[in-house]
Amino acid sequence: MPSVQPVEYAVAVERYLAAAELGTASRRIYRIALDTWAWALADRPAPGGPDRRRARPPVLPLALLDHPDAAARLRTAAAHRATTTDPRTFNRELSTLRAALTWWRAQGWIHADPAAGLRPQALPEASAGPAPLDPDQLRALFALRAPLREQALWHLLHESGAPVETVLALDVDDLDLRHRRSHPSAAPVHWRAGAARLLPLLVAGRTAGPLFLTDRRAPAATPAADRCPHTGRARLSYRRAAELFTTLTRPLAPDWTLRRLRPGHPRKTPVAPGTKPGATEEN
Structure with missing residues (x-):
């Protein structure tokens, strides 16, 4: 039976993060990513640099995700975000959004998937980089x-x-x-x-x-x-x-x-059960 639908996007974010059973550091990273998409849905640019962590995201109704123009807003925001951040960060943020949308749809809180048309960026070929210390x-x-x-x-x-x-x-x-x-x-x-x-x-x-x-x-x-x-x-x-x-x-x-x-090959960062995205880097 679906749980009671939260009215606000921010409340839905907190419920998703609690259900995902994240560590403190990971929860902070995921919240920042989901807040970034809140600015996009409000047709406002997300703050950059240190201000990004401290800024309070706009208050939005969760039902906005079911609005016909939600997908277009996210496409515009994704195109802009792709030019202002590195591919790994962009892909992590997109994966975070998709994971949250999937969970919210499973709760019956929303019905549309406004991120369906968004695609991750191609990652650059890894360079050899400096040799590890001998x-x-x-x-x-x-x-x-x-x-x-x-x-x-x-x-x-x-x-x-x-x-x-x-x-x-x-x-x-x-x-x-x-x-x-x-x-x-x-x-x-x-x-x-x-x-x-x-x-x-x-x-x-x-x-x-x-x-x-x-x-x-x-x-x-x-x-x-x-x-x-x-x-x-x-x-x-x-x-x-x-x-x-x-x-x-x-x-x-x-x-x-x-x-x-750091010796050897990079290790992959984890994903939460099911749909949780990985990586802990921040912009």
């Missing part, structure tokens, strides 16, 4: 007198092979320290002895919030999901993590980047 370079790296946070991050990136963005999006409660892996609700990350030794020290006394934190307290406008409830510090950004890596490794080499810690 064993001697890794030994030199891990012998550096670097802070615990950096050593834990570097070991986790190297041992898991996960994208930097995925690792930085982890929360403390995403970790299964006993089994050296993330919980099923988070992006799949596995690690070995080095990270297993450092991660318990890094999270000591913390039960929630971002795994990797900045040194300073978070600005007042920082979303709760990106702020530690114990220390008030913010989630470490990719930009800052990359800067620290470059600075700390400069005595060893001038051109090392965090990407060189």
Whole structure:
């Protein structure tokens, strides 16, 4: 029997996210993607950059998705979005929308599929990129007198092979320290002895919030999901993590980047049961 239909698009989004049983970091990424499409349905451009996270999306009736011009609005928005973001991000956002639409239709809340005519973008051929650090370079790296946070991050990136963005999006409660892996609700990350030794020290006394934190307290406008409830510090950004890596490794080499810690082939990010899209990168 269909559940009671929510009136507002935003309420439907929250119900979908709750039903998908996502981790905190993944739920934040999916909400941002679905909010982006809300701006499109309102015929308004979505905010860009840091403003995108803080902006409150327009209030829309969920029934707008059944309106005859909903598909045209989404086509226009998709064409614009495809020119302003990379293909992987666009495809993730489109997959997020389709997953939500499928779930809402299954609940009997909407009947049309305004995203039916949208197609994912072709992905560029993967480039070889910089060579991974060799064993001697890794030994030199891990012998550096670097802070615990950096050593834990570097070991986790190297041992898991996960994208930097995925690792930085982890929360403390995403970790299964006993089994050296993330919980099923988070992006799949596995690690070995080095990270297993450092991660318990890094999270000591913390039960929630971002795994990797900045040194300073978070600005007042920082979303709760990106702020530690114990220390008030913010989630470490990719930009800052990359800067620290470059600075700390400069005595060893001038051109090392965090990407060189990731060995082998990239791992795919997970999808939720059935239709949940993957990836944790954000624009």
